[in-house]
Amino acid sequence: MRLLKIIAPLILVLLMAGCWGKRETDEIAYVLVMGFDKGPGHFSVISFQIANPKAIAGLSGGGGGKGVGGGDEPLFIENIVAKLPIGAFNLLNVERSREISLLHTTAFIFSEEVARQGVAHYLNPLGRYRETRGTAFVFVCRGKASEFMKKNQPVLEVTPSKQYAMLALTNKIHGLTQVTQFTDFYQGSKSVDVNPTAPLVGISKKEELSKSEIPPHNKLGDYLAGDMPSVEKDPQFIGTAVFRKDRMVGELTGDETRYFNMIIGKLNQSFLIIDDPKKKGQSVGMTLRQARKPEVKVNLAGERPEIELRIYQEPEIAGVTSGINYESPEMKKVLEKALANIIRKRCESLITRTQEEFRSDIFGFGRKAKRKFITLEKWKKYNWDEAFPQARVDIIVHVKIRRTGLMLNTRPTQ
Amino acid sequence: MKEILKNIIQLISYRESAGPEDFILEENLFDKKAVESNQGGSGEPPIFAEKEGADSVNEGRDEGSSQSKGRVRSRRRKKGESSGEEPEQQSNGGDQVHGSLEQNRNRIDQIYGLPVNKDLIVRSFTMGTSPPTGGFAIFIDGLADRTTVNLLLQNLMVHTRMYCNNEGSPASYIMKNLLPGSQIRTLDSFKKIADSVNYGDTAFFFQGSAQAIVVETKGWERRAVSRPNVEQTISGPQESFVENLRVNTGLVRKIIRSEKLFTELFQIGARFPSDVAVMYLKDLANPQLVEEVKRRISSITVDYVNDIGILEQFIEDDPYSMNSQTLSTERPDRVAALLAEGKVAILLGGSPFALVVPVTMYSQMHTGEEVYLRWQYGTFLRYIRTISFYLALLLPGSYLAVVLYHQEMVPTELLLFIAGNREKVPFPTLVEMLLMEFSFELVREAGLRIPGIIGSTIGIVGALILGQTAVQANIVSPILVILVAVTGLASFSIPSYSLAFAVRIYRFFYIIMGSVLGFFGISIVLYVQILLTTNLKSFGVPYLSPTGPRTHSGPDIVFRLPIFMHRRRPDYLNPQDDIRMSQNPRGWVEEGNGGEKQG
Structure with missing residues (x-):
């Protein structure tokens, strides 16, 4: 009896400490993607891409396989008109039987229209919400987000979640787009040091390839998402949306995104075609690799900020059309110099564009500049947003060709 | 309406059946008998009388109940206690072997309840000495080895013709000259004789001898030593213990060929004794540990112990814990290895498992095969x-x-x-x-x-x-x-x-x-x-040593290092000698490079 008197309160204490948030998996609808579009008036259209686990596990269709007539689609989309995302959950439950869960929401897609008006009033409630994943991806969609979600049918993946996760991996190979996670994006939208960016997505227009406009060969991937020529209506992930605070102010093409990634040190690998420095009309293919992280030095002593940016690249020769033996030590130097020149010019023009057109420091130079100040107040007073467009940026590019592919020297084909 | 209700209630309510019961296991039958036999003086006393201490515990438990109730209980127990002591002395009086064959025979009949109990075989014979000596042998059918008994009888009855006996006590003469058994004793207490006969020996009584000769003739059907069934391993010895205690101790001794391996025998079980063997290495195991094991085992007072699992429950430290605090194994090689660490093994007659103490959580995760x-x-x-x-x-x-x-x-x-x-x-x-x-x-x-x-x-x-x-x-x-x-x-x-x-x-x-x-x-x-x-x-x-508390243990917990690095015995056992091998156990490797690589 005495033992019971001791144990009972202990158990009660333990039970009260629990959260009692038990939810069976069959009581929840898992939202995989959320999309935000402009709605009537000051409302927005919020789209939910919800997984149908029955179909994904192959249980639907009365014992038959997936894809047999009558089988459920693995994903479906709900559009709700609401002012704020959380309110939309309640409205969604009017139509669907299950509680909405954001635990597995791996992407938030803002339409360009919404993004240009500012996304703060979406980010705030989402960031406050308990279930939002900080690691979810943020995208900006050219066109309607709900349209993109409907058209985006990943052929190779079961769910779009996997597709977006894979995107982060493929970006390490080409560097033409960029990966932004919710936490970073949210922090960036409030920060005074850096402005956020988000990868651009879009659905391509259906067109005949022979008639399509294409950028010059030395600007590989100089597209915005949705502009790349394509026979079918395919989802495309290329380019970057540039934000000032929570408002989108411009777009970078895939080619520009490559140099943006290079400057922030996130370019893992990327294929680049440059004009042959010795022979006109010919070109050299290079695979860029970052040797080490770029070094940034900021000097605030002068009237306007001076930024010194050092970029280290160790490319690999991928193809030489001219037949010149660029593998030889002397010619390597020539190629290195030409490449460094190109990288410097492109980076310069990108930075100039952000300074003049966007007036937005998306590179995070502000983070380095902040270190020169003792208190946050002084840093805020300095007003980096105004100072950055005035800044003079010196770019020094170090290029060292370490590998030449599997060929040790090039001989022209007869 | 009332009728119906009454019927329904009758239908679901309890009524005693009218017919006579075939058999009733009466509650107080045993008590009556005990009282009767006390008066007659021939019945067995209860082995464990409820003690005063036990009573007070009981009383303490139902503190809430009325005082008078407790008193009645204790009074009842006292009665039983007083009745328990008297007959013991009486039976001691009749324990001595007589010189008269007739009286001995009667006593045996009395002890074993002979015409009713069919297990005991009594073989009367007359030896061909001059003058002819009468005698009888008793053994238990099924426990004693028949061929040995036959041989003994043959010796007494046929071959004694050649000898004449006039000097000394007949028992010692016969023991010296006539009975060819290898283990042979003279006993004069019926209690001891009965204990031996109950374990398969044969007792011989002779006319004019106040002693009986007990010859070891144990020979019941037994299982042969076979492969382990529970703890199977791929490598290592493939023997396992059997139900015979002496075979089991022999299996261990076969591996540890040392005179320092001590086997101490105890008997537990007041009603039917079973043999318990405590095995340890005299020069290795901590004497305090050995003493504690022996103390716990010898303090057990219970009517009988059937299996080593029951013994385990009597000697373990914390009976309320979920974890077992002894290691039960059927492999002699495992017992030998643990003994060589300084642990103590406990074997029980009739149980094909050995207990090894003390045990840690980690040794329960080992099989011995890993070594x-x-x-x-x-x-x-x-x-x-x-x-x-x-x-x-x-x-x-x-x-x-x-x-x-x-x-x-x-x-x-x-x-x-x-x-x-x-x-x-x-x-x-x-x-x-x-x-x-x-x-x-x-x-x-x-x-x-x-x-x-x-x-x-x-x-x-x-x-x-x-x-x-x-x-x-x-x-x-x-x-x-x-x-x-x-x-x-x-x-x-x-x-x-x-x-x-x-x-x-x-x-x-x-x-x-x-x-x-x-x-x-x-x-x-x-x-x-x-x-x-x-x-x-x-x-x-x-239980969690050597990790909690942390002691020096050697590299043998989860990770196992090369065998030549297991230099020390587990520290938590405090063995008398904790070094297992020399500084450089592999003598052929050059000294000084720590046995890391051959020189």
Whole structure:
């Protein structure tokens, strides 16, 4: 009896400490993607891409396989008109039987229209919400987000979640787009040091390839998402949306995104075609690799900020059309110099564009500049947003060709 | 209306049946008999009289009940106690062997209740000495070896013709000259004679001798030493203990060929004694430990001990703990290895298992085989076993916690797969899990109990019917079947049967707490379990040593280093000599480079 008197309160204490948030998996609808579009008036259209686990596990269709007539689609989309995302959950439950869960929401897609008006009033409630994943991806969609979600049918993946996760991996190979996670994006939208960016997505227009406009060969991937020529209506992930605070102010093409990634040190690998420095009309293919992280030095002593940016690249020769033996030590130097020149010019023009057109420091130079100040107040007073467009940026590019592919020297084909 | 109601009440209310009962096991029959036999002076006294101390405990327990009740109880017990002492003295008076054959014969009849009890064989004979001497032999049919008894009788009856006897006591003369048994004693107490005869010996009584000759003729049917059934290993000796105590001690002694290996015999069991052997290495085992083992065993007062498992429950430190505090093994080589570490082994006659004390949690995870294997393989085995220990303990609980509370922890695709398979299952996950766990325990228990001939089918029934069909009928989700199967396999890979049991029971706590409180609940149970286990001691050795408390142990806990690095015996045993091998046990390797690489 005495033992019971001791144990009972202990158990009660333990039970009260629990959260009692038990939810069976069959009581929840898992939202995989959320999309935000402009709605009537000051409302927005919020789209939910919800997984149908029955179909994904192959249980639907009365014992038959997936894809047999009558089988459920693995994903479906709900559009709700609401002012704020959380309110939309309640409205969604009017139509669907299950509680909405954001635990597995791996992407938030803002339409360009919404993004240009500012996304703060979406980010705030989402960031406050308990279930939002900080690691979810943020995208900006050219066109309607709900349209993109409907058209985006990943052929190779079961769910779009996997597709977006894979995107982060493929970006390490080409560097033409960029990966932004919710936490970073949210922090960036409030920060005074850096402005956020988000990868651009879009659905391509259906067109005949022979008639399509294409950028010059030395600007590989100089597209915005949705502009790349394509026979079918395919989802495309290329380019970057540039934000000032929570408002989108411009777009970078895939080619520009490559140099943006290079400057922030996130370019893992990327294929680049440059004009042959010795022979006109010919070109050299290079695979860029970052040797080490770029070094940034900021000097605030002068009237306007001076930024010194050092970029280290160790490319690999991928193809030489001219037949010149660029593998030889002397010619390597020539190629290195030409490449460094190109990288410097492109980076310069990108930075100039952000300074003049966007007036937005998306590179995070502000983070380095902040270190020169003792208190946050002084840093805020300095007003980096105004100072950055005035800044003079010196770019020094170090290029060292370490590998030449599997060929040790090039001989022209007869 | 009232009639109907009355009828209904009659229908459901209890009525004593009118007919006479065939057999009634009367409550007070035994008490009456005891009183009667006391008066007659021939009955056996109760072995354990309830003591004053036991009474006071009882009284203390029902403090709340009325005082007079307690008094009545204690009075009743006192009566029984007083009646218990008298007859003992009386029977002692008739214990001495007489010179008269007739009287001895009568006494034997009395002790064994002869015309009724058919087990004891009494063979009367006359020896061909001059003058002819009468005598009789007693042995128990089935326990004594018939050919030996025949040989003895032959010697007495046929071959004695050549000898004449006139000098000395007949018993000692016969013992010296006429009986060819290898172990032979003269006894004059009927109690001792009966003890020996009950264990398969043959007693000879002779006319005019106040002593009986007891010849060792033990020869009952016994199992041969065979391969271990419970602790199977691939490498190492393939012998296991049998039900015979002396064979078992011999099996150990065969491995440890040392005069320092002491075997001390005790008898426990007041009604029917069983032999207990305590084995230890005199120059190695801590004397305090040996003393404690002997103290605990010799202090046991119980009517009889059937199996070593019962003995274990009498001598263990904490009977309320889930973990077993002794190591039960059927392998003589394992016992020998543990004895060589400085531990103490306890063997019981009639039990094919040995207990080794003290024990730690880690030695329950060992099989002894890892040491026979090369150290890389042994380490690998032990890591697999360790992982499976945690799997068996935590996997179902963690699954519940993840699926019910922490769904964000699982990759999206996996969660959707789990969720999709659960869509058609009508039960909550906890019920599903308990159902499956229960089924698995059922298969396991039924597989053990089922008669051997149909035993092989239980595997198919368990796997097919339960797994496949339950999934097809949407009673459980397939991932759960996988989970329970893995858990079951993992719990089978724990070498110690007792530890596996503890894990199986603990697992249900994890399942409940995981489903009620998520990972928070699991960490609570984990915390409590760690506390309980750390608090445990086995014969003075902390259960989690050498890691909690940390002592020097040598490289033999989970990880196992090359054999020549196992230089010291476990420190927690405090053996008399803790160095096992020389500084450079591999003499052929050059001295000084620490045995790392050959020179």
